[in-house]
Each structure stands twice: as structure tokens, then as C-alpha cells.
Amino acid sequence: MSASDEVVAKLRNAYQQWHDSRGRSVETWVALLADDIQMRSVADGAPGMKFSAARAGKDAARGYFSALSAEWEMVHYTVHDIIAFGDRVAVFGVCAFRNLKTGKTAETHVANRWRFRDGLAVDYFELYDTAKAFAAATPDPA
Template sequence: MTTESENVARLKQAYAQWSGQKGADCQCWMDLMAEDVSLGSLADGAPEMSFSAPRSNKDQILDYLNELTRDWDMLSFDMEDFIAQGDRVVAIGRVAWRNKATGKIADTPKIDVWRFRDGKAVDFIEFYDTARSFEAARP
């Protein structure tokens, strides 16, 4: 198996665990990441999604995940296509989350871009429809 295919396999396993448990267990992501991993999100810490602020290590990303699941319930998380080249993997799919405070749903396409080093994720940035997400978070 090539490094590209190994990275894709690691991601597919983590996404399947995350989706299957509806976000209840973040360990799949912690096992995947290097200590010095960075996270970027299209919402970039906007007031409606303050948890989406940039993060620069594994502990901070765990905080991100805990804050996400504190405020939102996962309805679906389906990453179906994976494109790998060199140390990068792009995952393409669709997700739906319900905001716990408003009851509104954000159903959006999602693209995640990962970079790996020595089998561990060192960089992650997520792209999704922020307008739908912000609307779902607003009363």
C-alpha cells in the first residue's frame, strides 16, 4: 500500500467511526493527529460558531470537537470521495447538524483538506456553507 492509500484508509476509518458514533467519541481524530496539528475552518471563529476559531495543537482541536458537539447534534456525516496526492488528501461529502439552541438544521456540502507527515495529520482545513451554518445558529 502506498503512503497516499494508507492516508486515505486512515481517514476513511476515522470518518466512519465519527459518523457511526454521531460525534460522541473524538478519539478517532486524536489517534489520527500529530501533536503539532493545525486546524482551520471556513467560519474562522465567527460569533455564530466561535468554536471554529483556528487551532494549533492536538489539545486545542479536542476543545474544538468538544465545543462543536456541545452546541450541535450530528444528523449525518457522509464523506464519500477521497482524492490523494503526495502528503495531501481531500475528502468530499455532505453533512447535517442540528443546532441545540435553535433546533435549526445546517445541511451542507463539505470538503476537508488534510496534510500528513509520517502517517499523522499535521494540517486540516474544512470548507462548508457558512451561510447555512450561521442561519441555523441564529435564533
């Protein structure tokens, strides 16, 4: 099995646990991260999406997961494709999260870009439909 195949197998398992646990399998993710992991998101920590702020290091990565679960509840996270080329991996799927303040759900296509070094993730970037996420995070007018 090549290094890329091993990384894909680890990611496939981690995403399945993420889905099955409805976002509670944080330590599975942390085990895949290098100490110098860089995590970024398309929403970049904007109001209503504070969990998505850039993070550096494993402890900060745990902060991402705790902030996410404080604001959102996972409905599902379904992976359709995982494509690896050398140390880079792209993951494509669909996910849905319910905002805990508004009760509204955002379902969106998602793309995650990973870069690995020695079998551990050193860079992660997530893309999703921010318009849907911000709409779900915004309370309806009274």
C-alpha cells in the same frame, strides 16, 4: 500499500466512525493528529460558530470537538470522495448538524483538506456553506 493508501484507509475509517457515532468518536480523530496539528475552518470562530476558531496542537484540537458538541448535534456525515496526492488528501461529502440552541438543522456540502507528515495529520482546513450554518445558529425573531 503506499503511504497515501494507508492515510486514505485511516481517514475512511475515521469518517465512518464519526458518522456512526454521530460525532462522538473524538479519540479516533486525535489518534490521527500530529502534536503540532494546525486546524482551521472557513467560519474562523465567528459568533454563532465559535467552535470553528483556529486550533494548534492536539489539546486545542480536543477543544474543537468539545466546542462543536456543546453547540451542535450531528445528524449525519456522509463522505463521497477521498482523493490523495502525496502528503495531501481532499475529502468531499455532505453533512448535517442540528444547532442545540435553535433546534434548526444545517445540511451542507463539505470539503476537508488535509496534509500529513509521517502518517499523521499536520494541517486540516474545513469548508462548508457558512450561510446555512449561520442561519441554523440564528434564533428566529420572536
